[in-house]
Amino acid sequence: MQSGGGILRQPMSVWATAFAAVVAFMGIGLVDPILPSIAQGLNATPSQVSLLFTSYFLVTAVAMLITGWVSSRIGGKRTLLVGLVLVIVFAALAGTSGSVAELVGFRAGWGLGNALFVATALAVIVGAASGGAESAIILYEAALGLGISLGPLAGALLGDWNWRAPFFGTATLMAVGFVLIVTMLRTTPRPAQKTRLSAPIRALAHGGLSTTAFTALFYNFAFFTVLAFTPFILGMSAYGIGAVFFGWGVCVALSSVFAAPPLQRRIGSVNVLHLALALLAVFQIGIALSGHAGVIVFTILSGIPIGLNNTVFTESAMEVSDAPRPVASAGYNFVRWMGGALAPFIATKLGEEVGIAVPYVVGALCCVVGMAILYTRRHHLRSLSRVDADHTAHDAETVPAT
Incomplete structure (x- = not known):
């Protein structure tokens, strides 16, 4: 990593892609503050509304398997633009939904666009950013954290007016991202070798990648238990839920950018994962056993291990x-997003039929399994x-002598 703020010294094409990535990740938490409003407006149960996450992430996960195949044939820039167009169209259609079934279906289409964009955005940022792959990944995770934190805030501000407004707002912001990428990102060359459809699955035969991916599956189950079920137990307005998850998202962003890299150098990547999974398990048990104030505090704090x-996990x-980075990313994301697809419905169903503490106990157990x-x-x-x-040695080389 470059010293002296190297992460921030990036070409405009990287910032254009990062902005669109922020908006893409806003879509994850956008619906959080308005989940109760959607349930009320469409006369649906919490578990039915949770399918907004399930359809989104299930399609995202499966579509990850084709992202490399597509981008190796039409190029990274065109893949980004196709993904953005799909998000714009399906986000706008989601705002017109007359039933939960329609909304769930449109979120599935949104998930396809999100997969094409998100998987390709990481590869484009890594390829175009200055400071090496590590700096690019941190920048990408900063976009993720910022998007996750701003999503609930935007959802609350727009959703307080009408639950449909956040979907139209996302479509508008993605249209801005589309224009920025068209004008600022140079056409990326197609890879010399086209990616086979089977490449991501074949990559998972590697013991290290499969270990990382399946650990992340259980982690994501715990992650999305917090994100998808907690809005229903907070008993707050859209503004209140948005504020809680904004604080949570800020913790995600700060810990991902400022805490993760030094901890990796100090105790190693695997030990950081153990530490973060243990902390997330503790905070989930805290949510399960606490009163209203404790639920708020532990929900916000859970953003630290998630960041x-x-x-x-990404690095x-x-x-x-x-395996080539785009192929490794596709295989890894296919497995890990399955956790994001399964958790919302299972957690919400457990909360409805067994008890509101049970989803968090299951989430904590998933961390232990990981x-x-x-x-x-x-x-x-x-x-x-x-x-x-290697990263530690590189840092030592770039620190000026005193």
């Missing part, structure tokens, strides 16, 4: 195997120690 995990997936996978398959992750050592 750590997001950065370290680990990129570095642990010898830690067990990391430990039992730790021999597959030895290459990450060398990556951490």
Whole structure:
């Protein structure tokens, strides 16, 4: 990583892609503050409304398998633009929904566009950013954290007027991102070798990548239990829910950018994952056992381990195997987003039929399972120690002598 603010010294094409990525990630938390309003407006149960997340992430996960195949044939820029167009169209259509079934269907189309954009955006940012792959990944995770924090805030501000407004707002912002990428990002060359459809699945045969991916699946189940179910138990207005998840998103952003890299150098990537998973388990048990004030505090604090995990999991997936980064990213994201698809419906159903504490206990157990996978398959992750050592040595070389 470059010293002296190297992460911030990026070409305009990187900032244009990062802006669109922020808006794309806003779509994840955008519906959080308005979930109760959607349930009321469309006469639906919480578990029915949770399918907004399930359809979105299920399609996102499966579509990850074709992102490399598409981008290797039409190029990175065109893939980004196709993804943006799909998000614009389906976000706008979501705002016109007359039933939960329609809204869930439009969110599925939104998920397809999101997959094409998000997977390709990481590869484009890594390819165009200055300061190397690590700086690019941190910049990408900063966009993720900023989008996740702003999504609930935008959802609250627009959703207080009408629950349909956030969807039209997202479509408008994505249209701005489309214009920025058309005008600022140069046409990216097509890879010399086209990616096979089977490449992401084949990449998962690597022990390190599969270990990272399946650990992230259980982590994402815990992550999206907090994101999808908590709005229903807060008992607050759209503004209140938006404020809570804005604070949570700020914790995600700050820990992903400022805490994860130094911790990786100090204790190593695998140990950071153990630490973050343990913290997330503790905070989920805190939510399960607390009163209203405690739920708010532990929900916000859970953003800290989530930010750590997001950065370290992403970087680990990129570095642990010898697969090309876009292929490794596609395989990893296919597996991990399955956790985001399963958690919202299962957690909400458990909360409805068993008890509101149960989803968080299950989420904490998922964190423990993730830690067990990391430990039992730790021999597959030895290459990450060398990556951490290389980063530490690189930092030492770029620090000016005093």
